[in-house]
Amino acid sequence: MTQAEDHVLSPDGAATRGAAGALVMSARAARMRRLSEFAIHAFLLIVTSISALAVLFIFYFIAKDAIPFFRLAGLREFFLSTNWEPTGVIPSFGALAIFYGSAMVTVGAVLVAVPCPPAGRRWV
Numbered sequence: 001m002t003q004a005e006d007h008v009l010s011p012d013g014a015a016t017r018g019a020a021g022a023l024v025m026s027a028r029a030a031r032m033r034r035l036s037e038f039a040i041h042a043f044l045l046i047v048t049s050i051s052a053l054a055v056l057f058i059f060y061f062i063a064k065d066a067i068p069f070f071r072l073a074g075l076r077e078f079f080l081s082t083n084w085e086p087t088g089v090i091p092s093f094g095a096l097a098i099f100y101g102s103a104m105v106t107v108g109a110v111l112v113a114v115p116c117p118p119a120g121r122r123w124v
Contacts, residue, residue, distance in 0.1 A: 069093075 053059055081094025
């Protein structure tokens with residue numbers, strides 16, 4: 001008996017069970033499955049490509065405006081100064097206080113969110 005003879009197609013062309021109990025799919029159902037999988041993969045590729053392109057454009061526009069600032073003010077002043085007065089007579093953009101505050105909030109959140117084991121017990 002050939003493979004075509006040992007199973008009967010269902011009326012909707014879906015998969016049926018063959019002689020050995022294995023799932024046998026009709027050619028039409030297999031073709032539709034491949035087509036739908038291709039369409040899903042193509043859709044996901046398009047969506048992820050658009051997302052990646054959007055992130056690249058964000059980086060480009062931020063860098064385009066930031067590079068002249070860092071040439072003028074310098075990295076040292078930005079990262080190590082605590083004075084943040086962008087509207088002052090002489091503008092100052094020291095972000096150390098902002099970074100320190102963000103780090104302290106993060107440490108506080110970790111201390112609250114991460115459970116501590118009972119005293120004397122070790123993590124396995």
